Amino acid sequence: MDLLCFFLVVLLPSVLGLDFGYHSTESLENFLKTVNQNYPSITHLHSIGKSVAGRDLWVFVLGRFPTKHTIGIPEFKYVANMHGDEVVGREILLHLIEYLVTQYGQNAEIEQIINSTRIHILPSMNPDGFEAVVRPDCMFSDGRYNKNKFDLNRNFPDAFEANTVEIQPETQAVMDWVESETFVLSANLHGGAMVASFPYDNSNAAVAAKGVTPDQDVFIHLAKTYSFTANMSRSDGCDDSNRFEDGITNGYTWYPVQGGMQDYNYIWGQCFEITLELSCCKYPPENELQTFWATNRPALIEYMKQVHLGVKGQVFDIQRNPIANAIVEVVGRNHICPYRTNQNGEYYLLLLPGNYTLNVTVPGFKSITQKLELPAGHQLYSALKYDIVYPGPAFRATTSTTQIPSCPKAVSVSSTNEAALLLSTTFTLCFSATPLLMMIFSTDTLSCILSSFW
Known part of the structure; x- marks a missing residue:
């Protein structure tokens, strides 16, 4: 014993x-x-x-x-x-x-x-x-x-x-x-x-x-x-x-x-x-x-x-490169600070089951919208996966950047990395150092990929 x-x-x-x-x-x-x-x-x-x-x-x-x-x-x-x-x-x-x-x-x-x-x-x-x-x-x-x-x-x-x-x-x-x-x-x-x-x-x-x-x-x-x-x-x-x-x-x-x-x-x-x-x-x-x-x-x-709950996914260019800092929000649910993709192009939106319209904005290009239906999903331990491929040159804005809502400044954050863009008083965005400028657009039309759960 x-x-x-x-x-x-x-x-x-x-x-x-x-x-x-x-x-x-x-x-x-x-x-x-x-x-x-x-x-x-x-x-x-x-x-x-x-x-x-x-x-x-x-x-x-x-x-x-x-x-x-x-x-x-x-x-x-x-x-x-x-x-x-x-x-x-x-x-x-x-x-x-x-x-x-x-x-x-x-x-x-x-x-x-x-x-x-x-x-x-x-x-x-x-x-x-x-x-x-x-x-x-x-x-x-x-x-x-x-x-x-x-x-x-x-x-x-x-x-x-x-x-x-x-x-x-x-x-x-x-x-x-x-x-x-x-x-x-x-x-x-x-x-x-x-x-x-x-x-x-x-x-x-x-x-x-x-x-x-x-x-x-x-x-x-x-x-x-x-x-x-x-x-x-x-x-x-x-x-x-x-x-x-x-x-x-x-x-x-x-x-x-x-x-x-x-x-x-x-x-x-x-x-x-x-x-x-x-x-x-x-x-x-x-x-x-x-x-x-x-x-x-x-x-x-x-x-x-x-x-x-809700929907998650990535925003890509037409060459399947993830686009960081793209705004992804539901029409009618604009946040004080626009919700943006992370460095992997990922977005996560908590939503109850229902029908929604996503508004996606990449600075320098016109916003696009896409309708989707959300079933009950969290019981499966995954939100609905919905990837978005941004369209080609036909969607370029008439000016070099798209006007984006301002965000109140959080003055105490000192980090200078990419995520700190969330904390600027206004978003004056320059993509000269990002993959977006290197995109070679074709005449492909909008491609939104709705696939199985993650």
Whole structure:
């Protein structure tokens, strides 16, 4: 019997022993490193930057190809603990990591999710705030802010009114991270209420009346997906002032937030993000964590699947070279910052099943439109694949460039790579150094390729 126990201890991964308690920053780091060491083929661990006090902001990545983006595989992320005293999300994301790696190869659903999605998890965006909590309290603990006493969820650029606060290291790290990846869907986990909140968090009369986005139907679907699965819709709220129909709310309707992270993701990052308030008590007793995990686990899994809604594809020239920086948007759903293809010519648009018209613009050429019908697709762990081949010289614009809507400037981003074009005040685009100028156009007509699912 002793020999059997020895072999069981050796063979079972140590990560199976994650307890339901609050883990220090050091314990969190050790856990992530251990999991990465035990599951190197499907995981990757890296730091996206450091906090004010020099603590690493660790991101744990899961996927069939965890170390780099793969064409056709969407990028998804969860972020927790940006308010250091809101801790439930931090702990359940550690348990989510453990669950995903131990279920891979055992659970067909989890295996499909990991094989078809690159999942990024940042358990703690504000480790300094977490470590600063001395006397945990449900609503008013120390540690909400970072070490410089900034609220990180009021620290991002804002498209609706000037946000002049000093960008903090944790905020800048997330902004650089968002810029470096092609994120499609995200959620940030908070505490202090029970609701799924969606953009906009801020607004003004000139840009977006009452905080309504062009993708309101998709955001309501995303919020309800989490709310209904986690039974938020049945909650009576945390007090008389926090009762939400169906367990969801538009952020601006709830209360305006200037410099919020979810608006930044949606506007500048081309990533649909919602805010999940998971607990009435921001720092509940440890003995309640297992219940929070059991309640939220199915919702965390179901929400990840929504990254496969809608349509995805690449934009090519007639020689099948991918065209970067092409605008691909749905008619009637123009975004504040036009949604553009990445360096691989890829686009991802989250849409519910229905009929849509795509408007595609390559600077220097006329826009083209293409109708398509979207069936229900995310159950198959892939959005509809729809590649677009841009037409020949007949579609050249009468001027050297096509006028493109301006985009509010995110002044804190310092990167000069191609993705930084998203952040310029206006898009004055010169293609002299790109493959587009080298295209030798024939008289081929428009060719849009509709093929099977990716």
